[in-house]
Amino acid sequence: MIKITVPATSANLGIGYDTLGMAVSLYSHFTFDRADTLQITGCPEEFQNKNNLVYVSFVDALREWGVEPFPVKLHIETEVPVARGLGSSSTCVVAGIMAAAALTGHTVDRAELVRIASAVEGHPDNVAPAILGGAVCSFTPEGDLPRCLRYEVSDRLRFITIIPPYEVHTSDARKVVPQEVPLSTAVWQMGRIAGMTRGLETGDLDLVAAANDDRLQEPYRRALIPDYEDIRRVCLEGGAKTMWISGSGSTLMAATDDTIVAKFLQVRLRENFPACETHILTCDTEGAQIEYL
Known part of the structure; x- marks a missing residue:
């Protein structure tokens, strides 16, 4: 059994439209275990199925690595509200990918996490700081992988x-x-x-x-x-x-x-x-x- 914790993010930071983002101290927690059938708890009933974004990201990552998807028992505890601009979908995407790696023994570094998560989300401005922490300026050169510049943020703020x-x-x-x-x-x-x-x-x-x-x-x-x-x-x-x-x-x-x-x-x-x-x-x-x- 594994537990994955992902921070909320604030994208844009006002001036950095689709380029800047910052991880903040509000968190989503996801507990995974292998199971005979898919079981999802801790979220509204309408999301307790195979279309749950966490599980979709989990399955996408497995297929990326050529692994046959399998059911899990997933429990979600989140402080991050949905559709409020705090990266709730990014926490789900990142957790699903990390769980896929952990439950199959696949070694994945943060650069690969950003690459896969950006492909799911469409851009890296939320997923990059969720994975890397700190403030991140990110961009994707045409035909290349996302580039992420991480900045430490003063702890006085x-x-x-x-x-x-x-x-x-x-x-x-x-x-x-x-x-x-x-x-x-x-x-x-x-x-x-x-x-x-x-x-x-x-x-x-x-x-x-x-x-x-x-x-x-x-x-x-x-x-x-x-x-x-x-x-x-x-x-x-x-x-x-x-x-x-x-x-x-x-x-x-x-x-x-x-x-x-x-x-x-x-x-x-x-x-x-x-x-x-x-x-x-x-x-x-x-x-x-x-x-x-």
């Missing part, structure tokens, strides 16, 4: 995470983003991606705030989150330096380097937005982990 009680589906969020932008917008983004990664590494929140001024996706996606403007106002008035949409939303993430400020801001957010779930998170530095039980 705290990320106040606000999860509204409604979903924003990735497909809907992508529809509102322009498919072509002016050269000036592309130039605007490039320097700020470097500023964001450097600021996260050094803990320079003034630099992070200056860099976090996106023109590609947030101006359009914020309209899909009814509470965006009000939450942003409360966060900035409450001491956070900046805020971004996590992934495609609806989760919002604010940043501070003061634990006391983070705690007071969390109280303020709970008072103003009682229907929202809030967490004070740090950057996860380990990425996906496996434990033999």
Whole structure:
């Protein structure tokens, strides 16, 4: 029996559309064991079948390695909400692939995990930090494997995470983003991606705030989150330096380097937005982990 733990992720980090992502200290746990028939517990009944994304990824990985798929007993315990922009699907994909390797004795390194998981997800911006930990800038050269640049994130930083009680589906969020932008917008983004990664590494929140001024996706996606403007106002008035949409939303993430400020801001957010779930998170530095039980 094995247990796989995968961190949630915040993709884009405001300025890095489809390129930046960060692992955060919110986790999904998956327990696997061989079985005579497929058994899935811990998730809604509609997902307790062979179409469960964890099991689909498990089967895909086995076939990738030429191994005949077999049934497992799978139990899921997750802190990561579905369709809220925290990489819930990536935790499932990564866990399925890692379980396939562990239960068959297949040796797989993190580079191969990223490759297979990116093929399933379609891009590496969430799966790469879920596997590697830290903040990751990723891209895929044409006809080549994903390239991932991992950055350590300062342990002084705290990320106040606000999860509204409604979903924003990735497909809907992508529809509102322009498919072509002016050269000036592309130039605007490039320097700020470097500023964001450097600021996260050094803990320079003034630099992070200056860099976090996106023109590609947030101006359009914020309209899909009814509470965006009000939450942003409360966060900035409450001491956070900046805020971004996590992934495609609806989760919002604010940043501070003061634990006391983070705690007071969390109280303020709970008072103003009682229907929202809030967490004070740090950057996860380990990425996906496996434990033999």
